[in-house]
Amino acid sequence: MSARLFVAWFEEEDDIRAATTAAREAGFNIYDIYTPYAVHGLDEAMGLRPSRLTAVCLGFALVGLGFALGFQYWASVVSWPLNVGGKPLNSLPAFIPVTFELTVLLAGLGTVAALLVRAGLYPRRPQRFVPERVTNDRFALALAADGRFDETGARGLCRRAGAVETAFAEAC
Amino acid sequence: MSHAHRSSLRPPLVTAERTLAEITEEICAPLDRRPGLAWWSAFVVAFSAFMLGAYCIYLLLSKGVGVWGLNKTVGWGFDITNFVFWIGIGHAGTLISAILFLFRQKWRTAVNRAAEAMTIFAVCTAGLFPILHMGRPWLAFWALPYPNTRGSLWVNFRSPLLWDVFAISTYLIISAVFWYIGLLPDLATARDRATNRVQRGVYGVLALGWNGSHRTWSRYETVYMLLAALATPLVLSVHSIVSMDFATAVLPGWHATIFPPYFVAGAVFSGFAMVLTLMIIVRRVLAWEHLITIKHLENMAKIIIVTGGIVGVAYATEFFTAWYSGNPNERFAFMNRIGGPYAWSYWTMVSCNVLAPQLMWFKRLRTSPVALFALSLVINVGMWFERFVIIVTSLHRDLIPSSWVMYHPSWVEIGTLLGSFGMFFTFFLLFTRVLPMVSIGEVKGVLGESRVRLRPVEPERAVA
Numbered sequence: 001m002s003a004r005l006f007v008a009w010f011e012e013e014d015d016i017r018a019a020t021t022a023a024r025e026a027g028f029n030i031y032d033i034y035t036p037y038a039v040h041g042l043d044e045a046m047g048l049r050p051s052r053l054t055a056v057c058l059g060f061a062l063v064g065l066g067f068a069l070g071f072q073y074w075a076s077v078v079s080w081p082l083n084v085g086g087k088p089l090n091s092l093p094a095f096i097p098v099t100f101e102l103t104v105l106l107a108g109l110g111t112v113a114a115l116l117v118r119a120g121l122y123p124r125r126p127q128r129f130v131p132e133r134v135t136n137d138r139f140a141l142a143l144a145a146d147g148r149f150d151e152t153g154a155r156g157l158c159r160r161a162g163a164v165e166t167a168f169a170e171a172c
Numbered sequence: 173m174s175h176a177h178r179s180s181l182r183p184p185l186v187t188a189e190r191t192l193a194e195i196t197e198e199i200c201a202p203l204d205r206r207p208g209l210a211w212w213s214a215f216v217v218a219f220s221a222f223m224l225g226a227y228c229i230y231l232l233l234s235k236g237v238g239v240w241g242l243n244k245t246v247g248w249g250f251d252i253t254n255f256v257f258w259i260g261i262g263h264a265g266t267l268i269s270a271i272l273f274l275f276r277q278k279w280r281t282a283v284n285r286a287a288e289a290m291t292i293f294a295v296c297t298a299g300l301f302p303i304l305h306m307g308r309p310w311l312a313f314w315a316l317p318y319p320n321t322r323g324s325l326w327v328n329f330r331s332p333l334l335w336d337v338f339a340i341s342t343y344l345i346i347s348a349v350f351w352y353i354g355l356l357p358d359l360a361t362a363r364d365r366a367t368n369r370v371q372r373g374v375y376g377v378l379a380l381g382w383n384g385s386h387r388t389w390s391r392y393e394t395v396y397m398l399l400a401a402l403a404t405p406l407v408l409s410v411h412s413i414v415s416m417d418f419a420t421a422v423l424p425g426w427h428a429t430i431f432p433p434y435f436v437a438g439a440v441f442s443g444f445a446m447v448l449t450l451m452i453i454v455r456r457v458l459a460w461e462h463l464i465t466i467k468h469l470e471n472m473a474k475i476i477i478v479t480g481g482i483v484g485v486a487y488a489t490e491f492f493t494a495w496y497s498g499n500p501n502e503r504f505a506f507m508n509r510i511g512g513p514y515a516w517s518y519w520t521m522v523s524c525n526v527l528a529p530q531l532m533w534f535k536r537l538r539t540s541p542v543a544l545f546a547l548s549l550v551i552n553v554g555m556w557f558e559r560f561v562i563i564v565t566s567l568h569r570d571l572i573p574s575s576w577v578m579y580h581p582s583w584v585e586i587g588t589l590l591g592s593f594g595m596f597f598t599f600f601l602l603f604t605r606v607l608p609m610v611s612i613g614e615v616k617g618v619l620g621e622s623r624v625r626l627r628p629v630e631p632e633r634a635v636a
Contacts, residue, residue: 036357038617042390053391098338105345108403116380119387124377
C-alpha cells in the first residue's frame with residue numbers, strides 16, 4: 001500500500017503548528033507530521049484523540065496484580081502448604097511486595113509492547129518513509145495528495161506558514 | 173514545548189545560542205571521534221580494576237567463601253555493603269528520569285540519559301554481590317519460583333530476601349526499558365546522520381524504524397509518562413525492600429521501622445553524588461558546559477542538601493529511639509557504634525554525610541564544579557561507610573557476648589570492591605563512546621526555553 005504525499009518542510013516549531021492548524025481548517029487530509037522532538041500542541045492542531053495506551057497499561061497492571069496474588073496464594077496455601085514460623089499460610093500482607101513488583105513489571109512491559117505494536121516499531125522494518133532531515137533539524141507536514149488534491153492551495157498555505165521547501169513523495 | 177512557558181524570568185536551560193542541527197552534531201560528535209588520551213587512560217584504569225575484581229571472583233568461586241574475611245558472627249561484610257551501596261547509586265538515575273519528569277523539571281533533560289545509564293550499570297554491579305554471597309552462585313536460580321522436582325517446593329514468599337529478588341530484577345528490567353524507549357528518537361537521529369555502514373546498520377536496527385512521525389510521538393509521550401509514573405513508586409519500593417532485609421531481623425541496630433525512608437533518602441543522596449561526579453567529568457572532557465550548566469549542578473547540589481539532611485535526621489532518630497526504648501541491648505548497639513572498635517567508621521560516615529554536605533549551603537561552593545566534585549567523592553565514601561557501619565557494627569557484637577569478634581576484610585574482598593568500581597566505570601566509559609550521552613530530542617525541546625524567536629510570527633497570515 002503506497003500513498004502519494006505532498007510534503008512541506010519548516011524550520012520552526014511554531015510554523016509547523018500554524019501550518020497544521022491552517023491545513024486542517026482548509027479541509028486537507030493530514031497524513032502525518034514529522035518532527036525531531038515532541039512538539040506540544042500538535043495533537044490539537046492535528047485533531048488526534050488521546051491515546052488509549054493508558055487503558056492498556058491499567059489492564060496489564062491488573063493482570064500482574066491478579067497473577068502475583070493468585071500465584072502466591074496458590075503456591076503457599078494450595079500447592080505446598082508450609083508452616084514458616086507459625087505464620088498463617090495465607091500471609092497476605094507479606095505477599096504485597098512481590099505483588100507490587102509484578103504489577104509494575106507487567107504494566108511497564110505490556111505498555112511498551114503495546115506502543116511498539118501500535119506504532120509499528122520493530123527492527124528492520126522495510127522502507128519506512130522518513131522525510132529528509134526530520135530527525136535532525138526540520139519539521140515536515142505531509143498531506144495526502146490523492147484524487148482531488150488542491151496543489152496550489154496546499155503550496156500557498158504552506159508557504160504562508162513559513163515552509164522552506166515543498167515536494168511530492170511516495171510513502172509505503 | 174519550548175514556547176509554551178516562555179518567560180523572561182526563566183533562565184535558559186541551554187546557555188549558548190545553538191541551532192537544532194548544531195545540537196545534533198555536538199551530542200553525536202563523540203560517536204564519530206576516536207577516543208582521546210583522557211578516555212584511554214580512564215579506560216585502562218577502570219578495566220584493570222575490573223579484571224582484578226574478576227580474578228578475585230575467580231578465587232572465590234574456585235576456593236570457596238573462605239577467601240573472604242567473614243566469620244560465624246559477621247556473616248555479612250563487604251559483599252552486602254557493596255550490594256546496598258551500588259543499589260543506592262542507581263536510585264538517582266530513576267529519580268532524575270522519572271520523578272523530575274513527573275514534576276516537569278525541564279533541567280533534567282541534560283542529565284537524564286547519563287543518569288539512567290548509571291542506574292543500569294549500578295544495578296548490574298549491585299546484582300553481582302548477593303549472587304556471589306550465596307556461596308554457590310551457580311544455584312542462584314533457586315531463588316526463583318520455578319516448577320522443580322522437589323515437590324514443586326516453592327520459595328518462601330514471606331521472606332524479604334525473596335522480595336529483594338523480585339524488586340531488584342523488576343528495577344533492572346524497567347530501568348533498562350525506560351532507558352531504551354528514551355533512546356529511540358536519538359537512535360534514529362544517529363542512524364540518519366551516520367556516514368559509515370556499520371553505524372547506519374546498528375543504529376538502524378536499534379531505532380526500530382523510528383521516523384519522527386507525530387502520531388508515534390503522541391503515543392510515545394503517553395507511554396513515557398506512564399513509565400515514569402510506574403518507575404516512581406518502583407524506585408521508592410526497591411530500597412525500602414532492601415532495608416527490610418535488615419529491619420525484619422531482631423538484631424539491635426537493624427530492627428528499626430525508620431529504615432525504609434532512611435534507606436531511600438540515603439540512596440538518592442549517594443546517587444546524586446555519583447551523578448555529580450560523572451557529569452562534572454563529562455561536561456569538562458567534552459566541553460559541554462552550556463548543556464550541563466552550573467544551574468544543573470546547583471540543582472543537584474540542592475537535592476543533596478535535602479536528602480543529606482534527611483539522612484542526618486535519621487541518624488539522630490536512631491539514637492533517640494535506642495535511648496528512649498530503654499532496651500539495654502539496643503542502647504549498647506548504638507554506644508558501640510560511636511565508641512566501639514569500629515568508631516572510626518562511624519565518625520567517617522558522620523563527617524562525610526552530615527557535616528560535609530553542609531558546605532553546599534554556600535552558593536560559592538555549590539556553583540563551583542571543583543568543590544562539588546570533591547564533595548561528591550566525600551559523600552560517596554561516607555555512604556559506603558554508612559552501609560558498612562549498619563552491617564558490621566551491628567553484627568560483630570550481637571546479643572551473645574561469647575560470640576563477639578572483629579571482622580577484617582581479606583584482600584580478595586577489597587579487590588572485589590575495587591573490581592565493582594572498575595566494572596561500573598568500564599561500562600560507563602563504553603557507553604560514552606557508542607550512544608548519545610545527552611538526550612538529543614529532549615534538549616532540542618527545551619532549546620527555545622526563555623528565547624524569543626528571531627522571525628516574528630504573523631498570525632493573520634498563518635491562518636490561511
